[in-house]
Amino acid sequence: MTLLGRLLNNRRAGETGTAWNMPNLQGPELLTLTSKHFSNGEGMPLEHCAKHIGGDDLSPHLAWTPPPPGTAQLLLIVEDIDVPMAKPAVHCVVLIDPASGHLGPGALSAREPAIGVRLLRSTIGRGYHGPAPIKGHGPHHYIFQLFALSTPVDRIPGSTPVDRARPRVLLPAITAPVLDRGRLTGVFER
Template structure:
């Protein structure tokens, strides 16, 4: 695996195609997203990494600054922007009811037992939180946690595919509700 990582060293998805840069998810107010488990730009703990590399696939604690008035729903996107693919891999996609959750406890993004007010959607890898498991020797991977405060619930938007079955990139492109604020936190992991 180390050889593969070295061969793909210069291939990285980058930020161009992240949810953060989609025209429909732009917002003016900035939220501050933090975690008790890691700081901005710091190494994510092993417990938040994938089981196949010795982690527990436990989504990290997340908290955010007060939401803009009129926030009806939160959209959380977790992306690996250093994966050697044309677009970042979505490690988790969730809708959060801000009246039920003022923060997320560790494990709240579990597909089997999501936290209060958390609705898990389909990601690139499956459902629920999937922790870092970068290719050995590929170098550090950045995992970007992006939080968007939406003015109306996504459920009320007209879509051709039910949101629970939509592919992540398709779903993200169909979000048309105004973004009242957004924030992001980046964690790093390398093998």
């Protein structure tokens, strides 16, 4: 696997295709998103990584400053911008009740999500899927992006419920104005 990682070393999705850069998800950047488990731009502990590489697939603690008045829902998206594909890999998509000011460790578990958390489909499945970069590919950046939406996301145009929509269909279809947003980047390398 290390050889494969080295061969793909110059191939990375990049940040251009992230939710953060979508025209419909633009807005002020005043939310501060933090974690007790890692600082912005710093390494993520192994416990937050995928089980098949020795982690626990435990979603990290996340906290944020209060969203602005009129926030109906929070949208959290976690993307790996260093995956050797055309677009970033979406590791998690979640709708959160804005009354909660944080998520404890494991709150994004597919089996037992925290109260006020609605897990949607990601590239990998529902719930949190921790880092598992290709061995030898170099550092991967996992961007946790939080958006304060003015109206709840219940349906996308057509008849597809949000629970069934794939991220690349759901995210561009969000029309609720973004009142505020913030992000936090964790790094992991094998």
